[in-house]
Amino acid sequence: MRFVLAAATLAFTAGMTLAQDLSVTNGYVPVAPPSAMAHAAYFELTNESDVSRSLIGVSAEGYAMAHIHQSSEQDGIATMAMLHQLDIAPGQSVAFKPGGLHVMLMRPTASRALGEMVELELQFSDGQTLAVVMPITARKFGTDGGS
């Protein structure tokens, strides 16, 4: 059942994104402790159009807010910076992955169990939006978490 759902979601997502020359692939939200006040969404965002596109915001069902964030480490200090705009050149693919770019999903309104789906809406500077659905997945321990 889960596989069918995932396949349906994939087909749905692909249909949505092709229309706008933007695609989101390999999206997932690692399952988080019940008390975690923030989750993270990871995916690859590809601009298949021939013009530059700018991601300027994200909203997420079931969360108080969502921010585009960049984690980085400088001199042994882990920091996060909020990005107000992420430019994606024509043909470019941007990876949101653990320890780097991610969508911070703040204050989940309910705990999210493995296999549940998270709906995101990516907002671009040209006014277009992109709806994507990604599953809550098990964490991939001992790796860079990338898929």
Added chain:
Amino acid sequence: MKWFLSFLTAVVFAVPVAAQVQGVELDAPVDLPAFTMEDELGNSFVSDDLNGAWTIIMFGFLSCPDVCPFTLGNLEAAVAETGMRVRPDNVPKVWFVSVDPERDAENISEYAKFFHPDFSSMTGSREEIDGLIEATDSFYRILPPDSTGYAEVQHSSAVSVIAPDGTLRAKLQPPFDPGLTAEFLARLQIKYRKELSQ
């Protein structure tokens, strides 16, 4: 241009891999101050609890979407790997200390357990936290909230390794590769036991 960019990217990504150091042993053991941490269930975690077992102390906060869960997940894998190299009573405990008690104190207990049932999470007064931060040469800073009310916390990415005599012996650094981290911890323990027997 695109070729040049991808070349640059390759170089940037290659460097951390080549320079991958999982741990740094301190030149001399560092004593930790007496401290008391707790969770909302009334469990207390005191400095004396560090005696008799290896402990890894990690600082973080519950509003941390990316780095903290990622680190705890990797520590879980590293500790499991260590368990294959050392005696069961030498497998390190993991203590997650929130540096954000204002937001986290009310539901800290479950956090680290999520990654492994034996992991503990705790927080304490600002004074207790700061004492432990200073003694372990760690760092954190809670930034003022942004326009949406979200306050970011910057913190050390390294975690502290405490020996069974309660002293700080080493720091582990990201990415906490399980095999290399386990190897480092196993060597550290052998050296510690040699020291004790001398």
